[in-house]
Amino acid sequence: MPQPLSLKPTDGASGLRSRASLLELAFLFLRLGATAIGGPAAHIAMMEEEVVTRRGWLTRAEFLDFLGATNLIPGPNSTEMAIHVGRVRAGWRGLLVAGVSFILPAALMVGCLAWAYVRYGALPQIVALLYGVKPVVIVVIAQGALRLGRSAVKSAGLAVLGVLAMVAAALGVDALLVLFAAGALAGAVHLRSRSRSTNLAAGALGAGGGVAAAGAGVVPFSLTLLFLVLLKIGATLFGGGYVLVAFLRSDLVARLGWLSERQLLDAVAVGQVTPGPLFTTATFVGYVLGGTPGAVLATVAIFLPAFVLVAISGPLVLRLRRSTTAGAVLDGINLAALALMVVVSAQLARSAIVDWFTLGLAVLGALLLLRYRVNSAWLVLGAAIAGGTMVWLGVVRLP
Numbered sequence: 001m002p003q004p005l006s007l008k009p010t011d012g013a014s015g016l017r018s019r020a021s022l023l024e025l026a027f028l029f030l031r032l033g034a035t036a037i038g039g040p041a042a043h044i045a046m047m048e049e050e051v052v053t054r055r056g057w058l059t060r061a062e063f064l065d066f067l068g069a070t071n072l073i074p075g076p077n078s079t080e081m082a083i084h085v086g087r088v089r090a091g092w093r094g095l096l097v098a099g100v101s102f103i104l105p106a107a108l109m110v111g112c113l114a115w116a117y118v119r120y121g122a123l124p125q126i127v128a129l130l131y132g133v134k135p136v137v138i139v140v141i142a143q144g145a146l147r148l149g150r151s152a153v154k155s156a157g158l159a160v161l162g163v164l165a166m167v168a169a170a171l172g173v174d175a176l177l178v179l180f181a182a183g184a185l186a187g188a189v190h191l192r193s194r195s196r197s198t199n200l201a202a203g204a205l206g207a208g209g210g211v212a213a214a215g216a217g218v219v220p221f222s223l224t225l226l227f228l229v230l231l232k233i234g235a236t237l238f239g240g241g242y243v244l245v246a247f248l249r250s251d252l253v254a255r256l257g258w259l260s261e262r263q264l265l266d267a268v269a270v271g272q273v274t275p276g277p278l279f280t281t282a283t284f285v286g287y288v289l290g291g292t293p294g295a296v297l298a299t300v301a302i303f304l305p306a307f308v309l310v311a312i313s314g315p316l317v318l319r320l321r322r323s324t325t326a327g328a329v330l331d332g333i334n335l336a337a338l339a340l341m342v343v344v345s346a347q348l349a350r351s352a353i354v355d356w357f358t359l360g361l362a363v364l365g366a367l368l369l370l371r372y373r374v375n376s377a378w379l380v381l382g383a384a385i386a387g388g389t390m391v392w393l394g395v396v397r398l399p
Contacts, residue, residue: 021090022097029082029101033276036078043078043277051085058088066314072326073313074237075306076279079103083310092311099307106276107283107299113270114287114295121266125388127398132387133269133380134262134352135362138345140272140376141245143369145341152334161185161332165339175250176236179336183238186332187325219256223290223297229256230282230301235309238333244279246340249347258289261351273380279303357396361386 028050036043044067051057058066066084070077079102086098120126153159165182169175219225233247245268252259259267267288271281279302286298353359361383368374390396 022093025086025089025094025098026101029086029098030105032082033102034105036275040076040078040277044081047078047081047085057085062088069313072330073309074235075309076277076303079277079279079303080306080310083307084314087310087314095307095311099303099310103277103280103299103303106274106280107295109274109276110270110280110283111287111292111295113274114284117266117270117284118288128388128391129384130266130269130387131358131391131398132361132383132385133273134265135349135358136365136380136383137265137269137272138349138352139362139365139369140380141268141341141348142345143366143376145338145345146370149338152331152338154331157189158186158331158335162335162339165336166343169246169340169343172254174255175247175340176232178340179236179238179333182336182339183329183333186335187329190325190328219258221256221258221289223293225256226286226289226294227297227301230286230298231304233282234279234302235305238330238337243337243340244281245348246344248281248285249344252285259285261348263288265348265352269380272376273384277303355396357387357390 032043032046032050036046048060048063052060052063066081066088067077069084070080073080079099082102083095083099086094086096088094090097117126153162161182165178168178168181229251233244233251237243237247245264248259248267249261249264253261253264264285267281267284268278270284271278274280280299282298282302283295287295290297349362353362365379365383368379369376391398
């Protein structure tokens with residue numbers, strides 16, 4: 001008799017502690033998801049402050065190990081960090097609660113903006129706001145490429161690989177193939193200790209040109225295909241949120257013909273100006289293409305691989321961090337991601353920089369980002385206000 005009586009309170013206390021941990025995770029990451037503006041670096045800095053400094057859930061060394069692991073797997077880094085924290089704090093249920101809580105506020109905000117865009121997007125007021133935002137978004141993407149390049153170009157060989165990847169992307173080779181080819185080549189060079197593989201790189205990247213060309217043309221829209229395309233992107237995208245633009249352009253603009261370049265820029269602008277992960281750009285795209293069902297499916301598809309990959313890789317973090325081969329593959333993938341970002345910035349600039357005012361906004365945005373390090377979200381908001389004001393005053397005319 002005494003044993004059952006003593007066990008019940010223990011089980012109940014354990015259950016209460018578990019529920020309290022889940023609620024604490026939910027409140028923390030809902031708040032972060034609703035207020036974290038400024039991109040993955042800012043999101044991760046806010047998480048470090050909350051889970052290491054204030055709550056002590058992880059040591060700084062553990063936090064850095066998980067941050068390193070997010071760079072070895074595809075997907076949105078800040079979202080994957082939230083998922084890692086949830087897994088450590090409360091197991092698989094914590095993994096789900098933390099990840100969903102971080103994503104949900106941004107997805108709801110972007111979904112509401114997508115509804116307004118579809119319903120009112122043709123109104124001059126909305127078009128005027130986006131007119132000012134687009135050139136600054138191009139600068140933000142280019143800045144992301146520059147930031148990645150500072151750490152990605154580690155040797156002359158990698159620089160050559162990056163140039164080859166850039167040429168392949170500019171010629172229309174599928175973005176996924178460019179990433180995989182670059183990662184495989186960098187890994188092979190590391191394993192075989194070969195100093196020169198230029199011919200192999202050119203052949204592998206060039207072989208994809210036929211694949212990309214064969215897929216050109218408009219394909220009838222379907223929710224199933226939308227889900228599969230975004231699931232593929234979520235499972236294979238390295239290099240941060242801004243590389244997402246290159247993948248979306250490759251699949252939804254160039255290959256399937258479902259979006260125009262202007263619509264893609266509008267989607268990226270909305271994702272940039274709202275808090276939380278930039279991957280919620282997919283929510284906007286899904287709503288524009290398929291309404292509420294499209295938004296839900298697109299959001300689930302783009303984020304689902306992150307949950308699966310963190311669940312698998314979390315226990316293997318130390319091994320991944322110590323693998324020089326994994327590091328070499330990642331070097332190649334990062335270079336290809338950089339190449340994609342550079343090329344897509346140039347391609348989308350044609351739709352964003354259309355007159356003297358948008359050119360001036362782009363130049364000013366570059367100065368503020370690179371010289372004064374102004375938060376990109378505030379810069380986008382300022383550009384929206386400036387564009388709307390100039391159109392309203394009649395100083396510039398919409399193209």
